[in-house]
Amino acid sequence: xxxxxxxxxxxxxxxxxxxxxxxxxxxxxxxxxxxxxxxxxxxxxxxxxxxxxxxxxxxxxxxxxxxxxxxxxxxxxxxxxxxxxxxxxxxxxxxxxxxxxxxxxxxxxxxxxxxxxxxxxxxxxxxxxxxxxxxxxxxxxxxxxxxxxxxxxxxxxxx
Numbered sequence: 001x002x003x004x005x006x007x008x009x010x011x012x013x014x015x016x017x018x019x020x021x022x023x024x025x026x027x028x029x030x031x032x033x034x035x036x037x038x039x040x041x042x043x044x045x046x047x048x049x050x051x052x053x054x055x056x057x058x059x060x061x062x063x064x065x066x067x068x069x070x071x072x073x074x075x076x077x078x079x080x081x082x083x084x085x086x087x088x089x090x091x092x093x094x095x096x097x098x099x100x101x102x103x104x105x106x107x108x109x110x111x112x113x114x115x116x117x118x119x120x121x122x123x124x125x126x127x128x129x130x131x132x133x134x135x136x137x138x139x140x141x142x143x144x145x146x147x148x149x150x151x152x153x154x155x156x157x158x159x
Contacts, residue, residue, distance in 0.1 A: 034077020043086040070147030086153025088125045120155035
């Protein structure tokens with residue numbers, strides 16, 4: 001499996017870190033009558049990409065953890081949900097685009113346009129859009145939203 005070795009420790013640390021964070025937070029939430037957990041997963045939790053076995057598995061595991069926490073503690077007032085972003089403008093995306101441009105011996109602009117062209121909405125999402133969804137999930141307006149993995153991907157996972 002190409003790519004699995006370099007990602008193994010990072011993916012394992014990510015899963016353990018989120019588990020430990022939930023394990024530490026849930027008792028305090030239960031003691032005060034409830035709370036909310038918003039985990040950030042990835043669109044990759046629902047479908048793999050080349051050389052991304054460890055990353056995709058870790059993101060799917062995070063969705064599973066989120067659903068399990070929601071199921072186990074909903075009667076205690078603890079709501080857990082996962083946000084699964086698609087392609088979002090970030091420094092990490094800029095690094096991937098630069099690497100793709102170098103690998104394909106093309107310009108960064110052409111590599112960025114290739115990312116944009118494969119998006120059903122014809123654009124890349126923003127961190128602000130993800131933050132708005134997180135804000136909603138952390139509000140009383142989302143009181144009936146529990147154990148969900150919400151895609152914010154411009155239609156990439158569904159179209």
